[in-house]
Amino acid sequence: MARKALPPPRSGCPVCVSLEQVGDRWSLLIVRDLMVRGYRTFGEFQRSGEGISSNVLADRLRKLEQGGILFSEPAAEDGRSVHYRLTAKGIGLAPVMLELLLWAARHERTAAPHGFLEEMENNRETVLAETYRRWQQRDPTPILPPFSASKKSRVKRRSR
Helix, strand or coil, X not given: CCCCCCCCCCCCCHHHHHXXXXXXXXXXXXXXXXXXXXXXXXXXXXXXXXXXCHHHHHHHHHHHHXXXXXXXXXXXXXXXXXXXXXXXXXXXXXXXXXXXXXXXXXXXXXXXXXXXXXXHHHCHHHHHHHHHHHHHCCCCCCCCCCCCCXXXXXXXXXXX
């Protein structure tokens, strides 16, 4: 069955074009889980703790695949299972994802430990290099742990 192409963006604005592909929270959380948590299967995404329904997850995975952000392949250990993997275009979102994480930590209360975020902010290039290495080597070892919603970090908000 041929896959439908994504509709054209509403405008030629680069922000609009980006948001058309990854502008909803579920898509970005799937990219996060692939990028830094080592998740690869439908079930792992469902158990991520975000509460995504199976129909929404299936839709977002399909849209991300149509947009060239990820691809699916049969699992080596079980041909009936499917593994999802970021494409080069998808891993190219790593700097954006890091900055989103740090932005929220600066301006909102999050469940991420303050020291952990400070370390990431001070070592952006190292964090990104490790993210790219894990992607290239297909290393599913998580770079970020799941953050419990009940343990919000009291990060001092900085305004600029």
